[in-house]
Amino acid sequence: MARRDIGRRSWLGGAAAFGLGTFATDQALADGRGALVAKPPSGFTPLSLPGRVVRVEKADTLQDNGLWPKQEAATAMLEKVMAELTGKANLGEAFGKFVHKDDKVAIKPNGIAGRKNATMATNKELVLAIVKGLIEAGVPASNIMIFEQYPAFLKGTRVVDKDMALDKDFPAGIRTAVHENKDATMDEIKVASKETKFVRAFTEATCVINVSQIKDHSICGYTGTMKNITHGSIINPHDYHAHNASPQIAQLYAQDIVKSRVRLHITDAFKVMYDEGPLDTNPKKRIPFHSVYASTDPVAQDVVGWALVEKLRKENGLPTLKDAEREPTYIKVAGELGLGVFDKNQIRFREVKI
DSSP: OOOOHHHETTTSSHHHHHHHHHHHSSSSSOOOOSSSEEOOOOOOOOOTTTTTTEEEEOSBBBBTTTTBBBBBHHHHHHHHHHHHHHHSSSSHHHHHHTOOOOOOOEEEOOOOGGGTOOOOOOOOHHHHHHHHHHTTTTTOOGGGEEEESHHHHHHTSSBBBBTOOOOTSSSSOEEEEEEETTTOOOOOETTTTTHHHHHBBHTTOOEEEEEOOOEEEETTESSSSHHEEEETSSSOOOGGGGGGTTTTTHHHSSSHHHHHEEEEEEEEEEEEESSTTTTTTTTGGGEEEEEEESSSHHHHHHHHHHHHHHHHHHHHTOTTTTTTTTOHHHHHHHHHTTSOOOGGGOEEEEEEOO
C-alpha cells in the first residue's frame, strides 16, 4: 500500500522529488542484508562527540497556558545548547557540524502523547527552530522532512493543524509525512529473532535529527532518545515490546541503517513525565522542566534522562523503575554494544542556565 503523504508536496513521491534515481547508489550502500547504509556527502564528516551531553535551562519558558514553550524561548535555548555542544555561536554554523547542504534530512519528533487533549509531545516551537537552523546551514527547505508514525501523532506536535496542513510559521517547501507502520521499501532484516523493515521516510534520508523527550514508559520503564528512533521508524514496533523491550531497543538501534543516519539528538524537556507514561493521561505525573538537551550520543543522553526520571520518582514517593519491574536495561545493553557511553562517570554532562 502506498504511503500516505501529508503537508505540502510529497518528499518521497518519486525520483523527481529527490533525485532518487541516483540517490540509492550515490548516497547509500547495500549492507548485505538489504538495508541501506547512509553515506555523508563526499568530503563531509559529521561531528561526533561520544559521552557529551549538554542541557540548557531557562526560567519562564512556557506560554500562558503552561503547556507549550514560547517561540523566543525555544529558539534561544536551541541556539545556546548547540553553541555549547559545538563551540559555534551561530546556529547555522553549529548545525553545519552535523549536516551538509546536500543532505536529505529527516526530523523525527515524538507526538504520541499529544493526541486528543494531551500535551506531552515534542513541541512545534523547538522543531521550527531546528528547521531554521538546518536552512541556515545551507540545507534547502525541500530537502527537509518531518515524519511521524500516524496523523494523530504529527498533529500532537502541532507541526500540522487538524487538517494536516503544515503550520504557517514553517518555511515554504518543508515536507511532512506519516508512515503508519507500513511504508517501507527495503528488504526485511532479522533483529532479535523478528523480521522487520525501517520505513521509507527514514531510509531515504541521508541524515536524521532525533527530537525526543524524557518520559516514563509503562512497558520499558523509560522512553527517550533511542526508542523514539527504533519504535518510531519500523513497520512492526509492537513485536519489540516483550521483556520490557530489553534488549530489543538496543539491538534495533545497533543496526547500521540507524547508526549511519542518526547524527544528532535534541531532547525537548520543557516538560518531563515521571510516571504513567508514555501517554499524557495524568497531568499530575508531569512537571515543567524548562530545558533542552543536545548530544550525538544516544546512550549517554538516555542515561541522563533515565536518572532524571528516577530522581523525580523518588521525590514523589514512587518506587525505582527496577522495583517497579520496568528497569530500562536496554540502555546498558546499548552501551555494551558500543552505541555510546553508559558509565555515568565517563559522561561529560554540562548544564547551563540562561
